[in-house]
Amino acid sequence: MKTLLPTSTAGSLPKPSWLAEPEQLWSPWKLNGNALREGKQDALRIALKEQQQAGIDIVSDGEQTRQHFVTTFIEHLNGVDFSNRKTVTIRNRYEASVPSVVGPVSRPKSVFVEDARFLRQQTHLPIKWALPGPMTMIDTLYDDHYKSREKLAWEFAILLNQEAKELEAAGVDIIQFDEPAFNVFFDDVNDWGIAALERAIEGLKCETVVHICYGYGIKANTDWKKTLGSEWRQYEEIFPKLQQSAIDIISLECHNSHVPMELMELVRGKKVMVGAIDVASNTIETPEQVADTLRKALQYVDADKLYPCTNCGMAPLSREVATAKLRALAAGAELVRRELSA
Incomplete structure (x- = not known):
């Protein structure tokens, strides 16, 4: 029987302190060689176990095998030079030193498929895998080759589609594309961003998600x-345009944000992953607070289409806080399930 209000995380979970420096993004690995490969797999097992024990219904790898949600994918592509760095402003917000696109981009081999296969072997629960979306990828690079955001996004969409098809074949049930850039470049999103995303999901039979948030709690x-x-x-x-798109699920930030709930009415008919956990705070939500967010969302989203979730990834939080927040998410969803079944 299908679970009503199935819970999941938006993406990353904190890494164990023996694998990488806790509570920071882009944290360097503390292991290398074979020990790193084993360490990543062990961390993935732990992240899975913590999700299962908390009562999360749709599990993920917690992004334990990657340093960063965008750059780890880009590192495996041809045409991007990580030694040739330029300073760019990411999402019109902060400056960062980023690699340069110096030639045609291509994907010589799969990036996450082995990790996804490993996760699939560990659990019978539905699994979700996150990939960076095309627009967020181009926003994390200096383009010295295509000289066109749109052209580069289309090239990335083709490579993401190759990866997504292999992830689906490896047993992934839901593929999520992280597009925080969608919250910034509205004209581009409507002109070509959604179309590029649809190119990335072309031919997939598994469910697809676009995750659009206001970013990590940095x-x-x-x-x-x-x-x-x-x-x-x-x-x-x-x-409005996403509502017309081929994407199955829209993942958004909700709890403790100033997003008016009624905006969910604009995607009526789509499944919605409602962020009911604030990732920019160490305060642990109560199950009742989570339930309250979900009850309000149910005014605009049908119960069979509501997926309780976190606002964003939790990599910058402590493991203790992240685990407690997962438990609150599951407990809050259970409260509302009981109300709905009554």
């Missing part, structure tokens, strides 16, 4: 949020 993002005023209406710009 200072650059929390500072930016303070400038957005009392109502965050960014979703309003892109939801």
Whole structure:
């Protein structure tokens, strides 16, 4: 029987301290060679176990085998030079030193498929795998070759589609594309961003998600949020076109944000992963707070299409906090399930 209100995480979970420096993004690995390969697999097992024990219904790898949700995919591509770095402004928010696209991009071999196969062997639960979306990829690079954001996005969409098809064949049930850039470049999203995303999902039979949030709980993002005023209406710009798109599920940030709940009405008919856990705070939500967010969302999303989730990845949090938040998510969803079945 299909679970009502199936819970999941938006992506990353904290890594064990023996694998990488805790509570920071782009944390360097503490192991290398064969020990690193084994360490990543052990961390993946732990992340899976912690999700299962918390009561999460759709599990993931917790992104234990990658340093960063975008660059780890890009590192495996041809045409990108990591030694030739330039400073760019990411999502109009903060400056970062990024690699350069110096020639035609291609994907010589699969990137995450072995990891996905390993995860599939460990569990019978549905598994979700996250990939960076085309627009967020181009926003994390300096393009010295195509000289066109749109052209580069289409090239990446083709490579992502190759990877996604192999992930599906490895037993992944849901493939998620992370597109925080969709919250910033509205004209591009509507002109070609959604079309590029649809190219990335072409031919897939598994379910597909686009995850659009306001970013990890890092200072650059929390500072930016303070400038957005009392109502965050960014979703309003892109939801109407997403509602018409071939993407199955839309994943959004909700709890403790200033996103007006009624904006979910714009994607009525789609499945919605509602972020009911704040990843920019160490405060542990109560099950009742989670349930309250879900009850409000149910005004705009049919119960069979509501997927309780976290706002974003939890890599910058401590393992203790992240695990407690997962338990709260599962317990809050269970409260609402009982109400619905009553």
